[in-house]
Amino acid sequence: MSKNQVDKTAKDEDQRLYRDYFNITDMYLIQYSYDPDKKGDDKNGYIIFIDYEYDLDYVDLRDNGDKASEISGAIAKLQLAEAVPTKHLPKDIQLEFKRSLGIGYIHALNCQFEDIPEIIDNAQKYLKERNREFSRWLFLGSGFPAAIIAFLAGFFMYISDYFNPWFFGVVFGILGAFVSIWARYGKIKNSGFGGFWLHLLECYSRIVIGVIFSLIAMVAIRCHLILPSIVQNDELLAFILASFIASFSERFIPSILEQITKDNENNIGSEA
Numbered sequence: 001m002s003k004n005q006v007d008k009t010a011k012d013e014d015q016r017l018y019r020d021y022f023n024i025t026d027m028y029l030i031q032y033s034y035d036p037d038k039k040g041d042d043k044n045g046y047i048i049f050i051d052y053e054y055d056l057d058y059v060d061l062r063d064n065g066d067k068a069s070e071i072s073g074a075i076a077k078l079q080l081a082e083a084v085p086t087k088h089l090p091k092d093i094q095l096e097f098k099r100s101l102g103i104g105y106i107h108a109l110n111c112q113f114e115d116i117p118e119i120i121d122n123a124q125k126y127l128k129e130r131n132r133e134f135s136r137w138l139f140l141g142s143g144f145p146a147a148i149i150a151f152l153a154g155f156f157m158y159i160s161d162y163f164n165p166w167f168f169g170v171v172f173g174i175l176g177a178f179v180s181i182w183a184r185y186g187k188i189k190n191s192g193f194g195g196f197w198l199h200l201l202e203c204y205s206r207i208v209i210g211v212i213f214s215l216i217a218m219v220a221i222r223c224h225l226i227l228p229s230i231v232q233n234d235e236l237l238a239f240i241l242a243s244f245i246a247s248f249s250e251r252f253i254p255s256i257l258e259q260i261t262k263d264n265e266n267n268i269g270s271e272a
Contacts, residue, residue, distance in 0.1 A: 006052055018047060022059045027052045028095060030102035034061070048105040054091065056082055056098045058105055067111050074108035074116050081120045084127065088196075093130045097123060138199040143178050146207055150174035165239035169218045170211055172240045176247030177210025183248075210247030217246035220256060 008025055010016035018032050019025060026049035034045025046060040056078075064071055082101050086094045100123035104116050154171040157164075181203065218239050220226045230238040246252050 008052060021045070022047045022061070024049060024057070024059060025051065027054075028099070030099065031106050046109050048102050048109070050095065050098050050102070054086070054094045054098060056101055056105070058109070060109060070113060071108055071111065074113050075105065077116065077120065078104045078108065081124060086127070089130060089134055093127075093134070097127050097130070100126060135199065138196060139203050140182060142200045142203040143181055143207060146174055146204065147178040150178075163236055165236045166218060168236060169214055169239040169243040173211045173214025173243040173247040174207055176214065176244035177207045180210065180248045180250075181206055213246040213253040214243035216253050216257075217242040225260070226256065 010019055017036060021034055021036065028050040030048040032047035038044050043061045046058065046062060048058045050056055078101055086097060104119040107115050107119065150171045154168060157167060221231055221238050221242055227238045227242055
């Protein structure tokens with residue numbers, strides 16, 4: 001058996017028996033009830049389980065009489081709650097979500113309908129929180145390589161006495177963007193349904209924008225538009241400070257550009 005193949009053989013005699021009885025292959029059993037002495041068309045009972053695709057399923061061999069319609073309606077609500085994307089999440093989270101809804105199946109098949117809305121609500125809340133946690137982990141974790149590389153590059157250039165202000169400006173532009181992502185991400189209410197590549201793209205697009213803003217800040221320093229007093233004493237420090245602030249604050253560079261545009265319009269108006 002290869003590493004990617006899953007052993008689906010029964011773990012014990014009890015599992016083999018109920019699998020044969022209901023003609024299923026379960027990964028995780030939630031609940032079953034049946035009479036093993038009844039065979040063929042006389043089979044009676046039900047089973048609720050999670051299969052190897054992490055889908056919640058059930059088999060009901062009973063004659064539910066006038067309760068059949070009510071049971072079907074309750075099951076339909078549970079299936080609708082289950083029909084949300086979960087494949088992007090770790091297996092243990094998928095399993096716990098399906099197990100939570102599986103409790104609702106138990107209630108539905110035993111005609112205990114009053115608790116089902118609360119069971120669905122709790123399962124959805126659990127999934128929503130796990131989605132946000134997973135999204136946060138993906139998003140913040142994606143930026144770590146860029147931050148580590150920038151930090152190490154800056155450190156080795158520093159100990160090598162390489163003090164190019166443009167180089168260190170870009171380094172601190174990356175670090176400023178990364179710190180901004182960490183500081184602000186907890187306030188963002190992501191659904192978490194996006195995959196790894198979407199989170200990676202969003203994270204690095206913010207870092208790239210931060211670097212662009214840091215470059216604009218460095219040009220503004222050379223044009224004597226910002227931090228003139230610091231530049232006179234230490235240009236490298238001015239580049240580092242302006243780059244970090246520009247990439248950390250989303251409004252720093254836009255506000256400078258708006259002010260330049262406004263001053264230019266006023267000058268044109270005065271000349272006219």
